[in-house]
Amino acid sequence: MPWSRFDCDYAAPAGGERELTYCHAVREAIDQAMQLDSRVFAIGLDADDKFGVFGSMSDLSHPERVLGTPISENAMTGVALGAALSGLRPIHVHLRNDFLLVAMDQIVNYVAKWQDMFDRQVQVPLVIRSVIGRGWGCGAQHSQTLHGMFAQIPGLKVITPSTPYDAKGLLAAAIKNDSPVLFFEHRWLYKNTGAVPEEIYTLPIGKAAHLHRGNGLTVVAPSLAAIHALKACENDDLDVDLIDPRTIKPLDLDTILASVRRTGRLLVVDYDFPFAGFAAEVCAAVTEQAFDALVAPPQRLTFPDRGMPAAGPLERSYYPTPERIGEAMRELLAGQPAVTV
Amino acid sequence: MTDSQPNSTIRRDDALWLLRRMRLIRQTSERIAKLYPTDVMETPVHLCIGQEAVATGLCHHLRDEDKLFLGHRTHGPALAKGLPLEKLMAELYGRSTGCSHGYGGSMHLLDLEHGLPGSSAIVGGSIALGVGAGLAAELGAGHFVGVSYFGDAATNAGVFYESLNFAALRALPVLFVCEDNGFSNVMPKSEHSAHDIVGVASQMMPTASIDGTDVLAVNDAAGRAVSRARGGQGPQFLHCRTKRWMKHQGPERCDLIEVDIERDCPIHKLERFMASSGMVTPRELADLRSAIESEIDAAIEFAERSPRPDPNLMEA
Structure with missing residues (x-):
């Protein structure tokens, strides 16, 4: 498996290292995972646009594995699950977590349950990443942060990185994981910068x-x-x-x-x-x-x-x-x- | 859209395969119905007596690596795809030897070896999963087709339209199979669908509407559709008109549906065809029936002998 080649737990860099924005740390994790493993692909609304997901999908080195979709979040979540069950490692991307609510049947009844329902005989290597939080007068349907609600559902891992270093290492860990992960990135963190190693690395899921x-x-x-x-x-x-x-x-x-x-x-x-x-x-x-x-x-x-x-x-x-x-x-x-x- | 005629040139081997699988599904369903009132199966059962031809004619053309995603009425299609009978029975009996180790129940069947990556009990949603399998094949995961198998009522869910749209836009190797039994539980299609299923589907992809009680017609149409999907010609839609003889759930006959054996029974029609064209003798038909009964006896014995799952091993 290509993933074993970088499975190491880096200590947080002390400084003096390369600085990257949170947004570019996310982008780099996706790009490096796609380079490492041809089974990794990204799918979602405007995923293939250079401004897609607030710029975090720009200039990926495998554009043939970056698929834009119609506004059909529910079916697209099922499509991502079906692809995960058929040998691929999808990253389903969303501009806002409010849109995940359109796909609650798939996320809660399907994605979260698929392993428990079959006594974990199947792997579901699926990452659903989405931006959370307020914008600028965006109101009640474009400002929510719903990690608590999703964490209540057995079968979903929920990750909420706060630094560029954590964003890259935890997203790589999420893509490598064989169970469904919801990955929530706060919009107001996107321009924050921090030290981020250039090479691909993972951070442990479940460690504060x-x-x-x-x-x-x-x-x-x-x-x-x-x-x-x-x-x-x-x-x-x-x-x-x-x-x-x-x-x-x-x-x-x-x-x-x-x-x-x-x-x-x-x-x-x-x-x-x-x-x-x-x-x-x-x-x-x-x-x-x-x-x-x-x-x-x-x-x-x-x-x-x-x-x-x-x-x-x-x-x-x-x-x-x-x-x-x-x-x-x-x-x-x-x-x-x-x-x- | 075509209304294909049964292929009277079918080979004896193929006809026997179809008959055997349909009989396996029918006799298993009848045995489940008979045993169900004794409470040995602590799980709901959605039987498909009368609908055997749809899954059987379809699965005759599917390979183990093709991925079939099913809904709640799942026993028949799972058996048609190759799920071993004893693993189905053990799951219905809630045993650890069941295909889902007793964690799934009757509506959640899995058999990775035979291309059953799981079935779902929420009507409609699994349509999207078959499209995902087709997308995986398109992105290089392997040489297989994705198959979404659902009923007429599922076409009322938004996920139906979303899935067909995406599969058609990307020309994915996907087969949509609508087992149209005309009812959503007790609600007839005239009350649950203002749309025409074939009309909607044929806007987006090649669509065939066939008599789903005629296994030779299904076999024919499925053969063409599977080979087109496999050959890179994009998604295909099969609409199979059939009848659900039983209630939506449980072991009882449905009193809303009139059944005429001559007209509606796929097994009766195939046996009559095979007998009249000299493919089988009455003796062979009787032998087949009793061989399947023995197979069912053995599967039940296996289930009864199997251990129940250990709650202490249930991990969080």
């Missing part, structure tokens, strides 16, 4: 990363929320242990629990809806498994439980910001100190 070290408060934040939380930590030099789960599912609960056992406090910052979501899941799991260590009730900072507005003042009120995250952190840090043994 520490973005900031501290002892007073554990903050769990995926995707753009992780970058905003990092900014909040650095702005005020807060004593925060910031964990980017990197993959929503499987979740690296061990890293989160070890941190909470040290800090006694938990804040989950999740740019998604609150009800029965990822933040609720982390709070529930920590409460179940590290209740004794908690000195304060776990807190969530999420979107309000309503659809997104459009006008500027409404958007600015609706969405959490680094400033609001900083406030929530300071409030928790000001509480009773953790009892240390």
